[in-house]
Every structure is written in C-alpha cells, then in structure tokens.
Amino acid sequence: MEISVTSIVFSFVFAVILASAWSFLDWIWLKPKKLEMLLRQQGFSGNSYKLLHGKNSFIWLGPAPSINITDPKLIREIMLRYEIFQKPKRNPLNRLVFSGMLVYEGEQWFRVRKIANPAFHLDKLKVNKILHEALRLYPPGALFTRETIKESKLGDIIMPPGVFISMPIILVHQDEEYWGNAMEFNPERFSQGVSKASKTD
Incomplete structure (x- = not known):
C-alpha cells in the first residue's frame, strides 16, 4: 500500500x-x-x-493599558501602519535567542515577507482549503501585540501614545459574526480563495 x-x-x-x-x-x-x-x-x-472577553475591553499591564482589538479592518490598519503601531520593545538579549521575521520591523519585515511568500504559497498544494481551515481554527500566531508610539486615530478610536494593543487572532478566527458556524471544520469556506472566505469587506 x-x-x-x-x-x-x-x-x-x-x-x-x-x-x-x-x-x-x-x-x-x-x-x-x-x-x-x-x-x-x-x-x-x-x-x-480569565481570558479577554468582548470586542471592546482593556486590561492594565502595570501602569500601561492594553486594549483588545478584534475588528479585522482595524487589525489590518494596525499591521499596515507600522510607523505608529510598533512591536513592543523587548529585552535586547532576546535578539540573541530569537531572530528572523519574528523580530523584524517595518520595511525589513515587508521585504523579507515578499521574498518568502511565494515559497509558502498554499495555492500550490492540493490540500489548500484543508490547511487554511485548520490554520483558521488553530492559528500558529494566536496573539499579536503592538504599542502606539504617538497619538493617532484608529477607526473612530483616538489612540494616545504608550497604549499596548492586543490582537487575539484566535478570537477573530472563531467569531461567528465573520465565519457563521465558526467552530465547524468546513474547508469549503476557502473554495473561492482566502479573501472571500469570511464575511468581512
């Protein structure tokens, strides 16, 4: 066999x-x-x-607030405006342990992503829809964080500097507002491609 x-x-x-x-x-x-x-x-x-609940919530990390953003449009905006919403500063010794795309910022991240993207393009695999659906239910990066470095407007929200932003991707991927029966394993969601799989614009 x-x-x-x-x-x-x-x-x-x-x-x-x-x-x-x-x-x-x-x-x-x-x-x-x-x-x-x-x-x-x-x-x-x-x-x-307890886990974060609700689309509009925040917690305190010592003296700094961390807000919970689950709106896909706002998450997209945060990821694109890297000059304002940056990865939180980490201990410099972490760079000795972690390297690569995980720690890249701004233009460097976009440049390496553009080079690496074709090699991992899931459209080349027969199991494309199954992999997309499995990654939707169990994303390898379940939470992304950013920090505002200057006052900016995000949608209708005025973001002062020094605010941490948590983007719990796993909650977005399991939100019934965007996915219907979100907990059902349904690879057919991706039959027309990633951009048309959810109910987002």
Whole structure:
C-alpha cells in the first residue's frame, strides 16, 4: 500500500497544528490557572485569571493599558501602519535567542515577507482549503501585540501614545459574526480563495 506525499504532508501539518494547539492551551489557560491556584493556597489574593472577553475591553499591564482589538479592518490598519503601531520593545538579549521575521520591523519585515511568500504559497498544494481551515481554527500566531508610539486615530478610536494593543487572532478566527458556524471544520469556506472566505469587506 503506497503512502501518498499528500497524506504524509497532511499528517505532518496536522501533528504540528495539534502540538501548537496544546501548547497554546497550556500557555493561555492551564498554566495560569495552576499558578493562580498555587498562589491562592499560599495566602495571596487577587483578581481571578480569565481570558479577554468582548470586542471592546482593556486590561492594565502595570501602569500601561492594553486594549483588545478584534475588528479585522482595524487589525489590518494596525499591521499596515507600522510607523505608529510598533512591536513592543523587548529585552535586547532576546535578539540573541530569537531572530528572523519574528523580530523584524517595518520595511525589513515587508521585504523579507515578499521574498518568502511565494515559497509558502498554499495555492500550490492540493490540500489548500484543508490547511487554511485548520490554520483558521488553530492559528500558529494566536496573539499579536503592538504599542502606539504617538497619538493617532484608529477607526473612530483616538489612540494616545504608550497604549499596548492586543490582537487575539484566535478570537477573530472563531467569531461567528465573520465565519457563521465558526467552530465547524468546513474547508469549503476557502473554495473561492482566502479573501472571500469570511464575511468581512
């Protein structure tokens, strides 16, 4: 019995997606709840950990607010206006560990993305629709963050400098307003391409 290349590729991609989903679940829910329980057992008090809910919400990261943006149009605008909405400054030692597109900014990121994009174009694969739908349900980058460096208008929102922006892609990908029955595995959503898969303009 021959094993096709497509089935091997699909099995590999499925295994990677499953491992990523478990890692994300552990990071976003299991580990924080375990840490909260251990701290409470030792007499610490504080707000109960919970995921961000709602399309218009914010939390405090010390003295800085972090707002939750889930509108795809606003997310697109944030990603395109990199001169105002930049990746938060990290410890410079992180660059010794992480490199590549993960830490690139602005023009450098666009240039490398343009070079790399054709090599990973999913339209060349037979399992295109299945991969798109699997990545919609289990995105490898579940949360993107940016920081405003100067006052700017984002849609109808005036964004002062020093505000962190959280873009929980996993919540956008599972929003029934854009996807209908969002939790259903339905590769046919992508039968007319990525741009027509959701109910966004």
